[in-house]
Amino acid sequence: MVMLFAxxxxxxxxxxxxCAVVAVGTCLTEYGLFPSHGMYLVHLTGGAEPVVAWGRxxxxxxxxxxxxxxxxxxxxxxxGSGLGLLRRRLAGVTRLV
Numbered sequence: 001m002v003m004l005f006a007x008x009x010x011x012x013x014x015x016x017x018x019c020a021v022v023a024v025g026t027c028l029t030e031y032g033l034f035p036s037h038g039m040y041l042v043h044l045t046g047g048a049e050p051v052v053a054w055g056r057x058x059x060x061x062x063x064x065x066x067x068x069x070x071x072x073x074x075x076x077x078x079x080g081s082g083l084g085l086l087r088r089r090l091a092g093v094t095r096l097v
């Protein structure tokens with residue numbers, strides 16, 4: 001992804017940077033609130049009850065799906081944009097048949 005970031009235009013860089021921000025936010029949320037990932041926010045807040053309750057509710061299957069949905073959308077955006085970029089690049093190549 002770093003090589004693609006450096007090799008293409010500003011539009012592509014914004015898409016990649018946006019997807020990276022969503023990925024970092026999702027990881028921070030997962031590791032901060034999910035008990036299976038360590039719940040570091042509970043330790044940072046001294047075990048504050050709202051954080052513990054929020055972590056418990058988000059650790060359900062439905063909660064995990066909702067937390068990861070923006071990451072899924074970012075991946076789809078990145079995939080669609082990458083395929084569009086590839087299609088435009090290949091359209092400029094003439095066939096040698």
